[in-house]
Amino acid sequence: TSATSPADRFTFVVTQSTSKCIATQPTLTGSNGSTWVDMNAGLSISFTPGADGYAILGGNADLWTANTGFNQDMGIAVTGTGFPTSAGQPEAWKESGGFAGTFSPNAAFVQTVIPVTGGQAYTARLVWKANKADSGSIYAGAGPINGTFSETCVNFRLVTSLPSVVAKSSTNQFHLINSNGSAWQDMDTTNLGLAFTPTAAGVILVSGNSDLWTSTKGFNQDIGISISGGGYPTTAGQPETWKESGGFGGTFSPNAAFVQGSFGVSSGTTYTVKLQWARPSRR
Structure with a gap:
């Protein structure tokens, strides 16, 4: 490749960051289509900012259904000072999965930015549900390859330089x-x-x-x-x-x-x- 120039180099100032991932295949059976539930106990992050700033939260999964006619909703729920914004609801969510097909994982990514206060504890969790009442099952994770499913993750980055976000x-x-x-x-x-x-x-x-x-x-x-x-x-x-x-x-x-x-x-x-x-x- 060509030599780097000043335009190729930049600094993204992140004061704290954490990612939690699993390589198993979570399953949700009998979702009522309205209640959000935790995807997995391993997809929860607790953090305490050292200063006021913004938390950039993200989550990703390969979502799919066993029964045609149902999509999958995935969100990021937050608890802590000022959160949740609405009781029982995530701060951000996305729908994916492929309504017309079964056993066909689709990569989904959800991201949001929230203001946080220094010294206060927060917890971010990956949650999910079916897009409507479903007696069947929805899944996260593609594969397996060599016995391991594609990773499902939740992460956060804390940026304390307020004008930069x-x-x-x-x-x-x-x-x-x-x-x-x-x-x-x-x-x-x-x-x-x-x-x-x-x-x-x-x-x-x-x-x-x-x-x-x-x-x-x-x-x-x-x-x-x-x-x-x-x-x-x-x-x-x-x-x-x-x-x-x-x-x-x-x-x-x-x-x-x-x-x-x-x-x-x-x-x-x-x-x-x-x-x-x-x-x-x-x-």
Whole structure:
């Protein structure tokens, strides 16, 4: 590879981090479709921040169903000062799994950012349920390979430099009608867009996530991150990074999509980041 340059090097200041993983295959049978339950006792993290800041929480699993017609919901529940925000509910959740197919693991990732107070104890747990009442079973973990299933994990990173973390989210349900398959459109300019001005040159890490689905069989959904300002966009009308998801073969079957990229920025320049989407044109 080529020699590194200053643009290739950046520092992400994390003061605490922990990850808990299991390589077994949890099973949930008879979910009522509304009650969240712990996925596994080994998927719980307790932490006490040394200072005020933000906790970046993440969880991932390969989710699947034994019975067609059911998806799987996975979330991150938090207890501690100010949490849970709503009793019995996780702070963030995603739906995945593949409504139309059985024994077909789909990788799901859920992420959220929460404010935390120094000296206070918090616990983050990976929880799950079926998307509706299910007399059958849902599973986490693909494989096995050599007797081991794919890892299911929950993790946290504590960032105490408050200006370095910005998060925006929406619990609305967006829809895009008559996409031409090539034009990218903002998903929600107000709630899923942000502007910032770095105080120093460096590299930013930007991520976006959404549960994507279609009402018409035969179409997937693309989700991307666009940047304007400085030398961006790299290509006019195109996001800097994108992913495709949604489930080509099924309708009304949300699949968790996650897109992430790192980008160089200059001091004193204002940048605007937006979450965008489109319908793929390759159909």
